[in-house]
Structures are given as C-alpha cells and as structure tokens.
Amino acid sequence: xxxxxxxxxxxxxxxxxxxxxxxxxxxxxxxxxxxxLSTLAxxxxxxxxxxxxxxxxxxxxxxxxxxxxxxxxxxxxxxxKIRGAFHALTRLVEEEGWEKGGGRTRGVVTxxxxxxxxxxxxxxxxxxxxxxxxxxxISTPSKIxxxxxxxxxxxxxxxTSVEREAVVADVxxxxxxxxxxxxxxxxxxxxxxxxxxxxQAQVAQLLASSEKEKKSLDAIITPCxxxxxxxxxxxxxxxxxxxxxxxxxxxxxADDCKRGLEAGKRIERVSTLTIADGLRTPVGEIxxxxxxxxxxxxxxYSVTEEQIKNALKLVLERMKVVVEPSAVVGLATALYNxxxxxxxxxxxxxxxxxxxxxxxxxxxxxxxxxKMFEPTS
Amino acid sequence: xxxxxxxxxxxxxxxxxxxxxxxxxxxxxxxxxxxxLSTLAxxxxxxxxxxxxxxxxxxxxxxxxxxxxxxxxxxxxxxxKIRGAFHALTRLVEEEGWEKGGGRTRGVVTxxxxxxxxxxxxxxxxxxxxxxxxxxxISTPSKIxxxxxxxxxxxxxxxTSVEREAVVADVxxxxxxxxxxxxxxxxxxxxxxxxxxxxQAQVAQLLASSEKEKKSLDAIITPCxxxxxxxxxxxxxxxxxxxxxxxxxxxxxADDCKRGLEAGKRIERVSTLTIADGLRTPVGEIxxxxxxxxxxxxxxYSVTEEQIKNALKLVLERMKVVVEPSAVVGLATALYNxxxxxxxxxxxxxxxxxxxxxxxxxxxxxxxxxKMFEPTS
Numbered sequence: 135x136x137x138x139x140x141x142x143x144x145x146x147x148x149x150x151x152x153x154x155x156x157x158x159x160x161x162x163x164x165x166x167x168x169x170x171l172s173t174l175a176x177x178x179x180x181x182x183x184x185x186x187x188x189x190x191x192x193x194x195x196x197x198x199x200x201x202x203x204x205x206x207x208x209x210x211x212x213x214x215k216i217r218g219a220f221h222a223l224t225r226l227v228e229e230e231g232w233e234k235g236g237g238r239t240r241g242v243v244t245x246x247x248x249x250x251x252x253x254x255x256x257x258x259x260x261x262x263x264x265x266x267x268x269x270x271x272i273s274t275p276s277k278i279x280x281x282x283x284x285x286x287x288x289x290x291x292x293x294t295s296v297e298r299e300a301v302v303a304d305v306x307x308x309x310x311x312x313x314x315x316x317x318x319x320x321x322x323x324x325x326x327x328x329x330x331x332x333x334q335a336q337v338a339q340l341l342a343s344s345e346k347e348k349k350s351l352d353a354i355i356t357p358c359x360x361x362x363x364x365x366x367x368x369x370x371x372x373x374x375x376x377x378x379x380x381x382x383x384x385x386x387x388a389d390d391c392k393r394g395l396e397a398g399k400r401i402e403r404v405s406t407l408t409i410a411d412g413l414r415t416p417v418g419e420i421x422x423x424x425x426x427x428x429x430x431x432x433x434x435y436s437v438t439e440e441q442i443k444n445a446l447k448l449v450l451e452r453m454k455v456v457v458e459p460s461a462v463v464g465l466a467t468a469l470y471n472x473x474x475x476x477x478x479x480x481x482x483x484x485x486x487x488x489x490x491x492x493x494x495x496x497x498x499x500x501x502x503x504x505k506m507f508e509p510t511s
Numbered sequence: 512x513x514x515x516x517x518x519x520x521x522x523x524x525x526x527x528x529x530x531x532x533x534x535x536x537x538x539x540x541x542x543x544x545x546x547x548l549s550t551l552a553x554x555x556x557x558x559x560x561x562x563x564x565x566x567x568x569x570x571x572x573x574x575x576x577x578x579x580x581x582x583x584x585x586x587x588x589x590x591x592k593i594r595g596a597f598h599a600l601t602r603l604v605e606e607e608g609w610e611k612g613g614g615r616t617r618g619v620v621t622x623x624x625x626x627x628x629x630x631x632x633x634x635x636x637x638x639x640x641x642x643x644x645x646x647x648x649i650s651t652p653s654k655i656x657x658x659x660x661x662x663x664x665x666x667x668x669x670x671t672s673v674e675r676e677a678v679v680a681d682v683x684x685x686x687x688x689x690x691x692x693x694x695x696x697x698x699x700x701x702x703x704x705x706x707x708x709x710x711q712a713q714v715a716q717l718l719a720s721s722e723k724e725k726k727s728l729d730a731i732i733t734p735c736x737x738x739x740x741x742x743x744x745x746x747x748x749x750x751x752x753x754x755x756x757x758x759x760x761x762x763x764x765a766d767d768c769k770r771g772l773e774a775g776k777r778i779e780r781v782s783t784l785t786i787a788d789g790l791r792t793p794v795g796e797i798x799x800x801x802x803x804x805x806x807x808x809x810x811x812y813s814v815t816e817e818q819i820k821n822a823l824k825l826v827l828e829r830m831k832v833v834v835e836p837s838a839v840v841g842l843a844t845a846l847y848n849x850x851x852x853x854x855x856x857x858x859x860x861x862x863x864x865x866x867x868x869x870x871x872x873x874x875x876x877x878x879x880x881x882k883m884f885e886p887t888s
Contacts, residue, residue, distance in 0.1 A: 207831050447877050454584050454873040456831040496831040500824050504884040507877040 141225075141320035144424060149327040149370045156220040156325060159260060161210055163329075165336040166203045170452045175199040175468050176486070184472070195475035198486025199468055202340075202351065204333045207457045207496025211284070213412075214329050214363055214494050215253035215316075221325025222314050223257050238263055240310035245291065245298040247273040248412055249495050250316040255286035266311060268301045276499055317362030318418030327366025330354065333490050334374065341488070352482065353377040354490035355464040358391050358434065359413035361421025363494060368430035376490075377432045379474070380425070381463040383408035384436035391417040392434035395426060409439055409506060412460035412495065435474045437466040443506060445469060449493075450503075458498040459506070464491045518602075518697035521801060526704040526747045533597040533702060536637060538587055540706075542713040543580045547829045552576040552845050553863070561849065572852035575863025576845055579717075579728065581710045584834045584873025588661070590789075591706050591740055591871050592630035592693075598702025599691050600634050617687035618642055622668065622675040624650040625789055626872055627693040632663035643688060645678045653876055694739030695795030704743025707731065710867050711751065718865070729859065730754040731867035732841035735768050735811065736790035738798030740871060745807035753867075754809045756851070757802065758840040760785035761813035768794040769811035772803060786816055786883060789837035789872065812851045814843040820883060822846060826870075827880075835875040836883070841868045 142148035178194040206214040223242070226232060241264035244254050251267045258265035265286040269278060270293040282288050291301040305311055315322065338350050354371065358364040358380035368378045382389040386406035394401045394417065404416045417425065425431040437445075442459050445466035449457050467474050468489060478487050519525035555571040583591040600619070603609060618641035621631050628644045635642035642663040646655060647670040659665050668678035682688055692699065715727050731748065735741040735757035745755040759766040763783035771778045771794065781793045794802065802808040814822075819836050822843035826834050844851050845866060855864050 212831065450833050450877055450880075451875075454589065454833040456827050456833060498828075500827055500880060500884040503827075503877060504881040507881040508885060 138320050138420065142324065144320055144323065144369055144420075146369055146372045146374075148324050149331055149366065152221045152321075152324040153328040153331050155224045156217060156328060159210075159220045159257070160217055160328075161208065162332055162336075163205045163208050165333060165340065166205055166453070166455070167201065168203070168453050171448060171465070172199065172201045174448070175201055175489075179470065179472070179475075183470075187472070189472040192472065195472055195479045197475045197478035198482060198484060199478060200486060200488045201465070201468065202333070202337050202488060202490045203453075204329060204336075204490060204492045205455065206329060207455065207461060207493045209495075211249065211252040211256050212495055212497040213249035213253065214326055214492070215249040216257060217328050218317070218322035218325035218362060218366075219250070219253040219257035219314065220260075221328075222319065222321040223261050223263060225321050226312060227261060227263075236310070237312065240312065241265060242314050243268070243302055243305045243309070243311040244314045244316065245269070245302050246316055247277060249497055251277070251281045251286070252284055252497075254314055255281050255284035259285035266305050266309070268298055268305065270298065274499070317360030317415075318420050320420060322362050323366045323369070323420060323424070325366070326363040327368075327370040329363070329492065330367035330370030333492070334370070334376065337488065337490065348488060350374070350488070351376050351490045352487040353379060353432075354492065355379040355381055355435075355467060356492040357410070357413055357460050357463045357494050358382050358417060359460070360415045361391060361417035361425060363492070364431060365421035365424035367492070368424055372430060378430065379464075379467075380431050380434045381467040382434060382436045383410045383413055383439065383442060383463060385409075385439050388413055389434070389436035391425065392436050394422070395434055398426075400426065408442075410442055410460040410463055412458065413463065433477070435467045435471045437463055437471060441466040441470045447507070455493075456496045456498065457493045458495050461493040461495050515697050515797070519701065521697055521700065521746055521797075523746055523749045523751075525701050526708055526743065529598045529698075529701040530705040530708055532601045533594060533705060536597045536634070537594055537705075538585065539709055539713075540582045540585050542710060542717065543582055543830070543832070544578065545580070545830050548825060548842070549576065549578045551825070552578055552866075556847065556849070556852075560847075564849070566849040569849065572849055572856045574852045574855035575859060575861060576855060577863060577865045578842070578845065579710070579714050579865060579867045580830075581706060581713075581867060581869045582832065583706060584832065584838060584870045586872075588626065588629040588633050589872055589874040590626035590630065591703055591869070592626040593634060594705050595694070595699035595702035595739060595743075596627070596630040596634035596691065597637075598705075599696065599698040600638050600640060602698050603689060604638060604640075613687070614689065615640055617689065619691050620645070620679055620682045620686070620688040621691045621693065622646070622679050623693055624654060626874055628654070628658045628663070629661055629874075631691055632658050632661035636662035643682050643686070645675055645682065647675065651876070694737030694792075695797050697797060699739050700743045700746070700797060700801070702743070703740040704745075704747040706740070706869065707744035707747030710869070711747070711753065714865065714867065725865060727751070727865070728753050728867045729864040730756060730809075731869065732756040732758055732812075732844060733869040734787070734790055734837050734840045734871050735759050735794060736837070737792045738768060738794035738802060740869070741808060742798035742801035744869070745801055749807060755807065756841075756844075757808050757811045758844040759811060759813045760787045760790055760816065760819060760840060762786075762816050765790055766811070766813035768802065769813050771799070772811055775803075777803065785819075787819055787837040787840055789835065790840065810854070812844045812848050814840055814848060818843040818847045824884070832870075833873045833875065834870045835872050838870040838872050
C-alpha cells in the first residue's frame with residue numbers, strides 16, 4: 135500500500151474523492167428510523183435504572199433525541215470495512231509502477247479474524263488481486279469459511295499480535311505481497327469516512343421530504359475500535375457543523391481512546407474480551423492524530439457490557455434487524471450514558487437533536503446470540 | 512363482528528376493497544431480495560443433506576428460483592395480523608346500528624397469546640374502542656406486557672381452548688363486547704389477503720424497473736396455521752395466474768391442512784409444540800372452504816423443525832433481518848422440500864420461477880432465539 139506520506143490529505147474533499155472511487159463497488163446502505171427507539175432515547179431513565187451507576191441518586195437527563203440509523207450491517211460482507219478495503223485497493227492499482235512492477239501477481243496480505251478479513255478478501259477478488267489472510271488458528275470455523283468463500287487464501291498463526299505479524303512478514307518475504315492494514319492507514323480512513331458522507335446526504339433528503347424546519351443532522355456517534363471509521367467519519371463532517379462523537383465498551387479497559395483523551399496520550403495496548411469483539415483493539419496512530427491532535431471528535435463515551443446487551447436486544451426485537459454487539463455502542467450511549475444525555479439536553483434544549491447512529495456491522499452467529507441471551511433461570 | 516353471511520363475498524375485489532379501508536392504518540412493508548438465498552434455492556441439495564429424509568438416495572432437484580420476500584415482520588406490531596384486525600374493526604364501526612346500539616362502549620374481545628392479541632389491541636386503541644384480551648395465565652410476561660402496552664385490558668384464563676372460551680363468554684356476558692376471532696371470519700381473511708395484493712404490485716414494479724422480460728410473480732408460498740393469511744392471499748391471487756401454496760411444520764401433526772387435503776376432510780384438532788408457535792392451530796372452517804373446496808391453494812407442503820431452524824439461521828445471519836420461526840416455513844420449503852423443488856423444476860424449467868415468500872412476523876425474543884440455537888457442545 136501507498137506510503138502514507140504520498141496519500142491524499144486527510145480532509146473532507148479527499149473523502150469525497152474516495153467515495154467517487156468506491157461507489158461502483160459498495161451498497162449505499164439505507165438510513166432507517168424507529169419511533170420506539172427515538173421515544174426511548176427521549177424519555178428520562180428511571181432512577182432505579184441509575185442505581186449502581188456513576189449517576190446514582192442524580193436527576194436523570196431529559197434530552198430530545200431523534201435517531202437516524204445508518205445500516206452498514208446491510209453493507210457487502212455485512213460491515214463498513216468493505217469501504218476501506220475497496221478504497222485501499224483501487225488506490226493501490228492506480229499507483230505508479232504497481233502493475234508494471236508485478237503488483238497484481240504479488241497480491242495483498244493482512245491479518246484479521248474479523249470483518250476486515252472478509253472485506254479485503256471480497257475486494258481483492260473483485261479486482262482480480264490474490265489475497266492472503268492470516269487468521270489465528272483459534273478463529274471460529276464460520277469466520278474462516280466466510281473469508282475463504284470470498285476467495286482468499288487463509289493461513290493460520292498463533293493468537294498474539296507478535297505471532298500474527300511474524301506470519302505476515304513471512305508471507306511478504308515469500309510473495310512480495312502488499313500489506314493492507316485494518317485501520318491505521320490514510321486510504322482506509324478515507325474509505326470508511328464515505329459512510330459519513332452518505333449519511334449526511336440521506337438524512338438531509340429525508341428531512342427535506344418531511345418538510346420539517348431542520349435541514350441536516352446535528353451529530354453522529356460511531357463505535358471506536360482501531361478508530362478508522364470514527365476518524366474517517368470525523369473528516370467527512372469537517373466544516374459541516376455536524377458534531378462527531380465516539381463510543382467504546384468500558385469492559386477491561388476497552389475504552390482506551392476515551393482514557394487516552396483524558397490523559398492526553400494514546401494508549402497503545404489493550405487486552406479486553408468485551409462482547410463488542412470488533413472494538414478490542416487500541417486506537418491507531420493515524421486515527422489518533424484526527425481524533426486527538428486535530429480535535430475533530432468532540433468527545434468519547436463508554437458503556438457497560440450490560441448496556442450493550444440491552445441495546446442489542448432492543449435493535450433485534452424492536453427494529454427487527456440483526457446487528458453485531460460492536461454496532462450498538464453508539465445507541466447504548468444515547469440511551470444509557472447520562473453524561474452524553476445531559477450534554478445533548480444542554481446543547482440542544484427543547485428543539486432536540488437529530489442524531490446519526492452508525493450500525494457498523496451485522497456479523498454475528500445465532501449461536502453467539504444464543505450464548506449472549508441464554509436464559510439464566 | 513358482522514354475521515359472516517352479511518360480509519362481502521370472498522373474492523379478489525373484496526380484498527381490494529379491504530385494502531382501501533385499511534391502507535391509512537398499516538405499513539406497506541418492503542419486498543426484499545437476497546442473492547445468497549436465491550442462489551441457495553437454485554442449487555441442488557447435496558445427496559448427504561437428503562440422507563434420513565423421504566428423498567434419501569434420490570437425485571436432488573435443480574429448480575431455478577428467484578426469491579422475493581414480503582417483510583410483514585416489519586409491519587406494525589411486527590406481524591401481518593394487524594391487517595385483519597383493522598379490517599374487522601373498520602367494518603364493525605361501519606355496521607348499521609353498531610354505534611347507536613352502544614357498540615363503542617361495549618368494545619371488542621378475543622383470546623390469543625400471540626400476534627392477534629397485540630394486533631387487536633393496537634387496532635382497537637387507534638379506533639377508540641375498548642378491547643379485552645383473554646390470555647392464558649402461563650403466557651410469557653413480555654407478550655402480556657406488549658399487549659397491555661397497546662392499551663388493551665388483559666385478563667387471564669387457563670391454557671386449554673375450553674377454558675379460554677369460557678372466559679371470553681363471561682366477558683361478552685358482562686360487557687356485551689363483540690368477539691373478533693383470529694382467523695375464522697371473512698373480514699379477517701379479506702384483511703390478511705391485502706398483503707398478497709401489495710406483494711403483486713411491488714414485485715411487478717421491481718421487475719419492470721429491472722427491464723427483465725418477466726412481468727410478475729409466478730407463485731407465492733405462505734405459512735399456514737389457522738389459514739387466514741393463506742386463504743386471503745389465495746383470494747388476492749384469484750384470476751391472476753399466480754399459484755398459491757401453503758407451508759406447515761410437520762412436527763407432532765402440525766401439518767393438519769396438508770393431511771386434511773390428502774384425506775379430503777378438515778382436521779379439527781391439533782396438539783403440537785412446534786417451534787413455529789404461530790402455526791399450532793388447525794386450519795379454520797372458512798379458510799378451509801377457500802383452500803380445499805374452491806381449490807384456490809394449489810398444494811400444501813411441510814418441513815421439519817430442523818429445516819425451520821436452518822432457514823431461520825440463514826435469514827438472521829445472511830439477510831440480517833429478524834423473523835419468528837413461523838415466518839420461515841415457506842422459505843424452508845423452497846430450500847429443503849424436494850417435492851416442492853421437483854414441482855418447480857417440472858413446472859418452470861430453465862426459465863425458473865419468481866417465488867414470493869411471506870415473512871409473516873418477527874416477534875421473537877432474544878431469549879427464545881438463544882434457547883433455539885444454544886451451543887450443544
């Protein structure tokens with residue numbers, strides 16, 4: 135992949151250029167609304183619900199929140215990751231000397247046990263580039279099968295990042311393949327940011343047809359793992375007046391970006407088994423420059439495992455769409471995090487906010503859901 | 512409710528009239544397609560998959576099937592039942608002497624532990640009519656709460672139909688309420704049939720915009736419990752050339768309509784605990800006249816519990832929409848029932864069929880899903 139210093143600048147116009155490149159390859163996923171969930175977000179939590187939380191005994195906030203859901207769970211491969219993968223590869227193919235230098239034979243490589251594996255696999259096949267995916271030997275068979283079904287060669291490694299990177303290094307040495315990282319690269323970040331552009335345009339169109347006074351979103355909240363999607367979305371909103379927030383699980387320190395912002399220093403290592411398994415990685419260096427150094431993300435919020443499960447249950451049972459646990463941390467924040475809810479109340483007052491929620495993906499097996507909601511009695 | 516003999520005739524024009532009446536109150540639910548599932552339906556089953564089935568050792572069928580999904584899981588109250596409920600109540604309100612005779616004070620009553628309870632509850636509240644729902648004492652708390660949340664008075668009974676009907680009779684004696692049955696009434700059947708009309712128009716429009724030669728659906732398959740939806744859909748297709756099929760679970764004799772057709776006599780009692788809990792009732796008398804006497808349903812098919820679970824897993828994991836087990840018996844038939852698949856192959860040949868599948872509802876709790884797919888290891 136391109137030397138980051140030769141990539142387009144990390145700006146909104148570059149996200150627009152990325153969108154033009156990948157548009158033929160991706161779905162414009164729908165933006166949905168749901169009356170039940172917007173009503174719930176606009177209803178104060180009960181004081182009982184706040185017991186045992188940091189807000190116990192405090193008056194619950196009464197924000198007015200109209201929710202708009204960008205459904206990347208209905209994206210190709212079931213997740214937004216396909217955007218960055220297609221952008222990285224279309225840019226790679228256009229690179230001077232890449233084709234001539236045998237790039238198409240050498241192929242691409244990455245290590246991932248999640249959505250990036252399937253995304254790179256499908257994008258590479260579509261563009262006629264061989265792909266090798268390094269997956270931990272202990273990955274679930276369904277994820278291995280899904281990655282292979284998109285045409286990639288899967289090879290196995292141990293589970294630690296050191297072991298995985300060693301196998302990737304071997305592949306690069308053997309084949310000359312180009313590494314396509316999951317988030318810490320400008321081309322990936324610009325690709326993921328395209329979902330923010332689409333969402334802005336789709337909500338504006340829906341608001342226009344509803345003849346409401348409002349013309350656009352007030353804010354967007356996205357999940358944050360490696361930070362590619364959050365920082366890309368922040369770039370897509372630069373200069374629009376739309377505020378961008380990030381959400382993380384707090385379990386076992388998964389809220390590294392939030393803690394890093396508080397400490398003024400990026401946290402480089404995280405070891406968590408949060409059920410939001412797409413968000414177990416620390417935020418990457420380049421996303422950090424956008425989130426922290428350039429202050430393009432307004433604030434970070436975190437939610438508990440229980441709050442993630444409650445939000446997931448609501449989406450499955452009330453919206454009737456399937457999302458993975460990582461996808462609902464933004465919704466959980468809007469519903470349950472009193473810091474966020476007071477902030478909305480104070481900023482928006484009675485007029486309230488039109489808040490965009492990114493459902494980042496929908497790749498969860500029924501068995502995993504079964505385990506999460508196993509009857510306890 | 513109206514004396515059945517005074518209801519509109521059971522014809523396609525009466526379904527069209529019903530649609531005009533209820534349109535302001537219901538969602539026109541989307542019709543979705545899914546490449547993965549259509550490909551799967553058009554791929555022969557492996558011989559291994561046929562082991563232990565009635566088709567073991569036989570050559571698998573190779574039908575060509577393009578699937579169209581009518582998503583009544585995204586309907587108000589999460590199920591098609593709202594159509595019949597609104598139709599029954601709008602017709603009741605228009606009945607001569609109903610208002611004057613104090614009908615609006617006396618209200619309506621039914622017994623149901625399922626989607627009809629919620630549907631009647633919401634329809635009655637919308638139309639300003641008090642509703643009483645008799646539910647078995649052992650109903651799940653979430654279903655009781657859902658029914659109450661739409662504004663109905665819920666009173667409890669034992670679980671057998673004798674006990675439930677006794678309580679309904681008491682309510683009628685006390686209040687003069689009108690009984691709105693779940694399926695065995697012309698107004699209900701005509702209301703449910705409106706989903707067939709919508710589906711015909713929506714698919715025709717989608718086919719027209721795709722510039723394919725085909726202009727409409729070839730067939731529709733719906734689940735069959737009491738038979739209100741199946742017979743209503745059959746009426747909506749009369750004279751259009753679209754064939755209508757019904758699907759049932761075979762577990763513990765739940766395939767009563769299929770067995771009844773084979774015996775030439777309606778089966779009046781069924782006792783089954785199939786996971787497709789909306790399909791545990793025997794087909795009703797009036798639906799039977801449409802399905803059997805008038806031959807408006809071409810054939811019935813049945814599927815196993817395992818096939819229902821497999822189809823459910825595919826819809827949740829690949830389409831990312833939430834449906835209840837009852838909703839996928841039609842899809843399970845198209846994917847796994849070799850009698851159906853051979854029939855399609857023989858009738859449609861290489862041109863294949865555009866087959867409408869009705870996803871009847873999406874009311875399933877994550878706990879119930881958890882139990883269905885609990886890891887066995």
